[in-house]
Amino acid sequence: MNQLGFPILSLMMALPLAGALACLWSSAATARLIALAITLADLALGIVLWLSFDQGASAPQWQFTEYAPIFGRFAWAMGIDGIALMLIALTVFLMPICILASWESVQKRVSEYMAAFLFMETLMIGVFTAQDLFLFYIFFEAGLIPMYLIIGIWGGVNRIYASYKFFLYTLLGSVLMLIAMLWMAREAGTTDIPTLMAYNFDPKVQSWLWLAFFASFAVKMPMWPVHTWLPDAHVQAPTAGSVILAGVLLKMGGYGFIRFSLPMFPDASAQFAWLVYGLSMVAVVYTSLVALVQNDMKKLIAYSSVAHMAIVTVGLFAFNQAGIEGAMMVMLGHGLVSGALFLCVGVIYDRLHTREIDRYGGLSINMPKYAVLFLLFTMASVGLPGTSNFVGEFLSLMGVYQASSWVALVSTTGIILGAAYMLYLYRRICYGDLTKDDVRAMPDLNAREIAILAPIAAAVLWMGVYPESFLAPMRADVRAVVARMEPAKHPGDAHLTAGKPAAPATHGAHGAGHGEQGAATHEPSATTEHAGEAH
C-alpha cells in the first residue's frame, strides 16, 4: 500500500469529517475542544506524512497512493508528490491556529462554525491529494461552500455582498473548467491526473483547454483584473476565515497551474505566457499602489496578497526550475505570512472592533510583544532576506529574469512598493505616540495569542534561513514539470552572446517585454549559448 501500511491520506481526510459531524451535535465548549483535538491530530499525521515521505533519488513521484474504483471510471484515487505534500503541510499547520484564533472571537453558532472549518480541512486536503480529475473538481469547488458559509454567517456587516461577489467570480471559472475536464476525459480516455500530465493534447486544442482552466485558476489566484472579490471577502470574513482564505484557498489557484496548466498544456502555456506576464506585471504595480492608499487593515493586506500572488504567476510561467520552485516558496511563505498578518489584525480588532488604521497608533508602547511579532511578519511580507518570502520572491524573480528582463524588472518593483505600503501600515499602527485612550487601554498579547503567532514566526524564520527543508521534497517534482515544458519553452531575451561581436546586434524587441519576441528576433549563431537553462 504505502510505506506506512495504512491509508494515511484518507485518514487525514476522514478525521476532520468525523470531527465536523461530532461538532454539529455538541455544545459550544465541546465543539471547540473537539475541533482543536482533531486539527492537532491531523497536524501530527501531517508531520508523520512529511517524515515518511521518501525524498531519495529513486523515490517514486507519487507516494501514499490509494485507489478504489467507485463506478465507471470514477475512482477514489489519492496520492501526493512533494508539491502536494508541502501544501498539505501548510494546511494542517494553519488549521489548529485558526481554531485557536476563533476561540474567543466567535461566540455565535460555535458548533456549526467549528464543523465548517473541519469540513473545509477535509476538502482542502482532498484538493491536494486527489488523483482523479473529477474527484479534484469536487474538492476544488466544494471547498468553497464552507468558505461561503463562514463569510456569509460569521462575517461582517457587508457579508452578503462579499459572498455574492465571491460566488459570481467563481461560477464562471468553474463551469468552463468543468467543460474542459469533460472534454479532456473523453479525449484522453482517462481521468487519472498523472496519466493526463503526460498526455500530449493537440496544441490547437490546448489553447482552449488552457483558457478554460485559466478562467478558474486566475480567479482563485486571484489575478488582476478578477481580484476584486478578494478584498471584500477578506474584509468581511472572520479572522480565521481570512487566514484560511489567504493561507490555503488562494494556493489552490497556483496548485492548479502547476498541476494542470503547465504539464498538461505546455504549448498553450508557452503561447499564453505573455498574457500571464502582462496581467501579473499590472497586478504588481496596480495593486501595490492601491494597497498604499487603503485605510482598512484587512483590505491593505488583501491587496498586498494580490501583488504577491502575481510574483507566483510570473515564477510559474518562467519555465525553469528556479521560477517554479520560487513560486512554490512564495505560496508557502505567503500562506504563513499573510495568515499571520490577518491574525495580527484580528488581535487588535478583537480589542477595539475596528479595522480602520487611523484609529490605532503607538501600539509599540503598550503592546511591545505584539509589536515585535507584527514587525517580524511585516518584514517577512516585505521580503527581507532571512524570512520565508525572500526565498520565494528571489527565486521566482530570478527565474523569470531568464525568460524576460522586462518582466523581471517590473515585477521586482514590487519590493519597493511592498516596503512602502507595509512600513506605512506598521508606522500607523505601532509607531507614533499613544494618544487615544481606548488604544492605551489595550492589553498586550495573552498566552493564547502568543501560542498562535509564535509557531508561525518560527516557521517563517526556518523557511528563510534553511529553505532546503522545503525545497528538497519538491525538487524532483518541479524538475519533472520543467522537463515536460522544456520543448515548448521560448529562449529568454537576456541570453548571452559571447566573444567579440563586430557590431552589437540591436534587437527590435524593444519594450515588448516577453521572451516570445526575443526569440523571434534572435538570430541563431554558433557563438550563442542560452546561459542558465535548466537541465
Add this chain to the structure above:
Amino acid sequence: MIQIIVFLPLLAAIIAGLGNKALGNVPAKIVTTGALFISCALSWPIFISFLMGGHEEGFVVPVMTWLNSDSFNAMWELRVDALTAVMLVVITSVSALVHLYSWGYMDEDPDQPRFFAYLSLFTFAMLMLVTANNLLQMFFGWEGVGLASYLLIGFWFRKPSANAAAIKAFVVNRVGDLGFMMGIFATYLVFDTISIPEILAAAPNMAGSTIGFLGYRFETMTVICLLLFIGAMGKSAQLGLHTWLPDAMEGPTPVSALIHAATMVTAGVFMVCRLSPMFEVSETALHVVTYVGAATCFFAATVGTTQQDIKKVIAYSTCSQLGYMFFAAGVGAYGAAMFHLFTHAFFKALLFLGAGSVIHAMHHEQDMRYYGGLRRHIPITFWTMMAGTLAITGVGIPGTLFGFAGFFSKDSILESAFAAGGPGTFAFFLGVTAALLTSFYSWRLVFLTFYGQPRWAGSEHIQHAVHDTHGHGHDDHAHDAPADEGPTHDDHAHDARGHHAPVTGTAGYHPHESPWVMLLPLVVLTVGAVFAGFAFHHFFIDAEGGEHFWHASTLFFDEHLMHASHEVPLWVKWSPFAVMATGLLVAWLAYIKNTDWPAKFTAQFYVLYQFLLNKWYFDELYNAVFVKPAFAIGRFFWKAGDEGTIDRFGPNGLAALVVAGGKVTRRLQSGYVYSYALVMLLGLAAAITWAITR
C-alpha cells in the same frame, strides 16, 4: 574564531532584545557591549596577521546550506581575506566604542535594551555582509543592515519625523536593492553561479560579450556592474539616491556615528572593491562610478556649507566623503578607496560622537546657531573634535609623512584620480573643489560651536532645561519625551530662512562635559584619526606594500596607478593643501573675524543660498514626481479602476441585472450557496452520465 566574531553579536542581540525589560538595562548593556568587545578583540589579530603577510590568500569557513535551486547554490559561509579583515576591524572597533558611548548617551532613555539589541543586530548583519562569499549572502547582510538602520532611525518612534525618516531610508534603499537584485539575476544568468571568487575568475572572459537587457543588447559586464552599482548608490547615499541619509539623522547620535558614517554607508564602496575585478572589465561602468562619485562629492559638500543642524553638516560631509571613495574606485585606485573608508571610519565616527557629546551638553539642541563659546565648558570634546576636523580636512605636509589620517587617504585619492586621467581628471578637479568646501564647512562647524560668544539663550531646549530641570542635572527628560522635540526642530529649520539675529547669552545654563564612558571612545577614536593614516598607509596604498597586502583578497590592486600617483606634478600634490588652508582662512574670516559676513553673503546671494540650504530641492522634486503621484495613482486605481470599472461592469452590473430579472436576491446568502451547489451538482451529473454511459 570568525564564527564567534560574527555570531556573538547576533546572540547578544537576541538575548538583549527578547530579554528586554525582564532582563533589565544593565545586563542587556553588559551582554551586548561585552560581545562587541570580544568580537573586536578577536578581529584585530586577524587584521594584523594579514598585515604581516600571514596568509597567502583568504579562507572560507562554511556554516550551513542556504538556498539551492538547480545550479543555483548559496551557502551560509564566512569569507576572510585582507579586504574582510579591514572591514572586520572597522566594524567591530567602531561598534564596540559606540556601544560603550551609548551607555552614557542613552543613559536617560527608558528603552535601552531595545537600543542595544538593535545596535548588536546591526553589527551582526554588517559582519555577514563583509564576510559574504556569495552575492546572496552579501544581499542578506545588505538588507539586514537596512533593517537595523530602519529600526534605529525610527528608534524614537513617537516622533513623526523619525518615523518618516525611517521609512524613507528603507524605501530609498530598496530602490537601490532593485538594482542589486537585478544584478544578481544577471550575474547568475551569465556565470551560472553567484559565488564571488568564481565570478571574479570568470569575469575577464566576458569582455566583449553582450547580453540582452530590456530589449536591447549591451556589454555583459557593463549591465551587471551598473545594476550592482545602483545597489551601491542606494546604500552609500550617492547622488540621486542620497536623500535618505540627511533625514537619517533623526536617529540617536551613536547610531549616526556607527551606521550612517563609519560602516553601513560604506557598504557600497566595499561592494565595488570586493567586485573590483568585475568592474575592471567594463570601462563604461568604471566611468559611471567615477562621475557619480565625483558629482556626489561636490554636491554634498556644497550643501554641507549651509546647514545649521550640526548633525546635518556631518551627514552631508559623510555623503561627500563617500563620493571620494567611489571615484577612487572608479579610476581604479581601490586600495585608496578602501584606505579612505578605513580612515574615514575613525574620524567621522569621532566627529559624530563628538557632536553627540556637544548635543548631550547642550540639552539636545542641535542647531549650531544656538551654540558658541563651548570650548572652555567641554574641553575634551573640543580637543577630540579638533583632531577629527584636522583629519577630515586632510591636514598634513605633502611629500612627508606628517599628517592626520585624512591627509594620507584623501591626497592619495586625488593624486590617483589625476594620474588616471580621463574621467579621473574631472573627478580630480571636483574633488579638489570639494576639499575646499570640506575645509570650510568643517571649520565653520568648529568655529560656530566652540568659539565666539555663547548664543544659547535663543534655544528652546536650553530654555526648557533652565526652567524645567532647575537645579538637577542638565539632561533630565530629553530622551523621555522626544515627541515634544520633533516640531521644535522643524521650527528652527523654518526660522533659518528668516535670518533672525542670534541672541547672545547663556540664559544661565551651564553645559557639562560628558561622562567618561562617552569621552573614552572619543579619545580612542582620536588616536585613530591622528595616526591611522601614518600607521597603515604602507599596506593600503603603497605600490609594493599594497600589492603585498591586497594580494590576499579579491581586490584589484593597480600597482602602476599607485606608482603613477606618486609621480604627479607638484601643484597636484599641493593643491589639496592649498584649498584646505583657504577653506580654513575663509571660515575663520567669516565666523570669527567678521561675524556679519554670513548674513551679508546670504542676503547678497539669496537664490544660491536658498538652493543650497534646501539641498538642491531634491526632496521637493522627489515628492512631486514620485511620492505624491504614487498616492494619487493608487487612489485612482482603487476608485476608478477597481470600483469604477471592474466592479461596476463586473459583479455589480450582474447584480443589477439579476435584481431586475427576478428578485432572486431575496434568498441571499443561503440562496447563493444553494445555487452554487446546484451548478456543481449539475456538472457532476453530466460527468457521471458520461462516465457510466461510455
